[in-house]
Amino acid sequence: MGVMRMGYAHVRVTDLTEAKNHYASTMGLYETHTDVSPDGARRVFYKGWDEWDHHSVVLEEGGVGVVKYGWKVEKSEDIDIIEKKAAGFGVTVERMSKGENPEIGDGIRFMTPSEHVFEVYHEATAIGTEVGTHNPEAFPRHLVGVGAPALDHSLVTAEDVQGMEDFLREVFDFYPTEKAMTSLDDDGECVGTWMTSNNQIHQFAVIGGPQGKLHHFAFRLGDWHEVGRAADLMTMDDVPIDVGPTRHGITRGQTVYFFDPSGNRNEVFSGGYLAFPDRPVNIWTVDQLGKGIFYHARELNERFTTVLT
Amino acid sequence: MPTLTIHPTGEVIYLETGETVLSGLYKAGYSYTVGCKRGGCGICKVDCHGGTFSYERPIASTVISDEERVDGTCLSCRAVPDTDITIELRGDNVRLVNPFLRQINEKARLRAEAAIATHTCRQGPPSAGTSEE
Ligand code: FES
Ligand SMILES: [Fe+2]
Numbered sequence: 172m173g174v175m176r177m178g179y180a181h182v183r184v185t186d187l188t189e190a191k192n193h194y195a196s197t198m199g200l201y202e203t204h205t206d207v208s209p210d211g212a213r214r215v216f217y218k219g220w221d222e223w224d225h226h227s228v229v230l231e232e233g234g235v236g237v238v239k240y241g242w243k244v245e246k247s248e249d250i251d252i253i254e255k256k257a258a259g260f261g262v263t264v265e266r267m268s269k270g271e272n273p274e275i276g277d278g279i280r281f282m283t284p285s286e287h288v289f290e291v292y293h294e295a296t297a298i299g300t301e302v303g304t305h306n307p308e309a310f311p312r313h314l315v316g317v318g319a320p321a322l323d324h325s326l327v328t329a330e331d332v333q334g335m336e337d338f339l340r341e342v343f344d345f346y347p348t349e350k351a352m353t354s355l356d357d358d359g360e361c362v363g364t365w366m367t368s369n370n371q372i373h374q375f376a377v378i379g380g381p382q383g384k385l386h387h388f389a390f391r392l393g394d395w396h397e398v399g400r401a402a403d404l405m406t407m408d409d410v411p412i413d414v415g416p417t418r419h420g421i422t423r424g425q426t427v428y429f430f431d432p433s434g435n436r437n438e439v440f441s442g443g444y445l446a447f448p449d450r451p452v453n454i455w456t457v458d459q460l461g462k463g464i465f466y467h468a469r470e471l472n473e474r475f476t477t478v479l480t
Numbered sequence: 481m482p483t484l485t486i487h488p489t490g491e492v493i494y495l496e497t498g499e500t501v502l503s504g505l506y507k508a509g510y511s512y513t514v515g516c517k518r519g520g521c522g523i524c525k526v527d528c529h530g531g532t533f534s535y536e537r538p539i540a541s542t543v544i545s546d547e548e549r550v551d552g553t554c555l556s557c558r559a560v561p562d563t564d565i566t567i568e569l570r571g572d573n574v575r576l577v578n579p580f581l582r583q584i585n586e587k588a589r590l591r592a593e594a595a596i597a598t599h600t601c602r603q604g605p606p607s608a609g610t611s612e613e
Contacts, residue, residue: 235543411516430517431518433518434515477523
């Protein structure tokens with residue numbers, strides 16, 4: 172089936188100590204590894220309690236924004252197939268070898284047309300979920316803070332949104348579940364696309380904006396109640412909340428947007444309907460985009476389009 | 481007790497020691513363009529026309545360039561004044577959105593000024609110090 176999920180988001184933080192406090196104590200991720208990158212930057216690796224692979228979030232000290240995304244494929248042959256398709260699209264692909272990323276196997280690396288670095292891999296050291304596989308409990312007894320179970324998706328900006336959608340469709344076999352268009356006519360321009368490879372409502376989304384920027388990356392939660400509780404914890408920990416708790420019209424998911432201590436936007440996300448490739452794509456016109464993004468306020472705040480890292 | 485003067489309106493805002501420019505503005509009832517409040521997005525930049533400030537945390541070079549470090553650019557959510565400072569907002573002007581908070585801030589400023597005046601009186605003016613020698 173090719174790409175199964177976004178395996179990791181690797182981001183930059185200005186102050187590693189503060190960032191660790193946020194991702195470990197507020198978000199409740201589990202630290203699995205620390206090291207120093209070949210360039211001399213300190214790094215910390217995390218996973219959520221319901222994830223089995225070695226890590227899903229990497230923090231690297233120095234700067235802000237996203238370094239790269241890792242995509243895990245189902246079969247090792249998928250790497251070769253994606254390599255060919257990416258090269259066919261005109262993208263330069265390089266091989267990466269096992270260990271270039273701690274506990275991640277061989278794979279490929281390339282820069283997308285949106286100028287984000289993607290890595291595709293098949294092997295990651297499995298360390299198991301925090302509840303195990305033998306008669307597992309429903310959740311770990313001593314979760315910390317929000318206790319996010321897993322990384323969910325990310326939204327980035329790109330100058331050519333349609334071009335990026337074409338790229339993800341051809342190279343990753345992603346399909347859009349929802350789109351934002353300037354008009355419903357044939358000459359309408361795509362200004363946003365929400366894409367997936369399976370039943371997850373979105374794995375990667377792109378909106379119009381500068382190349383190579385991060386809008387947010389999101390953690391999965393169970394339901395409205397957990398989203399509300401996460402917002403309460405953000406207040407207790409003085410985490411700046413951007414928007415929410417509210418619902419997205421797009422995906423129907425429930426959400427809080429907030430910022431990590433370096434100003435990278437995070438999200439907690441729950442719900443969203445099941446995606447199918449044959450389901451008709453939802454289209455949002457720009458005049459209703461406020462409702463699409465923030466279903467209750469029905470207004471796009473200025474920050475939504477201007478605040479990026 | 482640094483104060484923050486907004487050019488060109490001349491409004492003077494009282495800051496607690498260690499308080500950032502942005503936090504001072506908001507606490508005094510003013511609103512201004514703000515994003516992450518954590519130094520990452522660069523949307524809260526203002527221009528500093530007088531006085532000095534320091535950044536309380538490391539700032540990414542993608543947010544404040546080397547040039548901006550010396551041309552008076554002030555990332556207001558991370559800048560803590562070292563002295564009284566004067567700033568000018570970029571784009572639109574500051575908006576007073578909460579007169580109640582402004583009143584409270586004004587009273588805090590007057591109290592702080594009165595405290596300094598009393599303190600100075602007890603010590604006597606600098607020129608009167610000669611009698612102690
Ligand atoms: S609000 Fe984002 S840098 Fe100040
Ligand atoms: Fe999201």
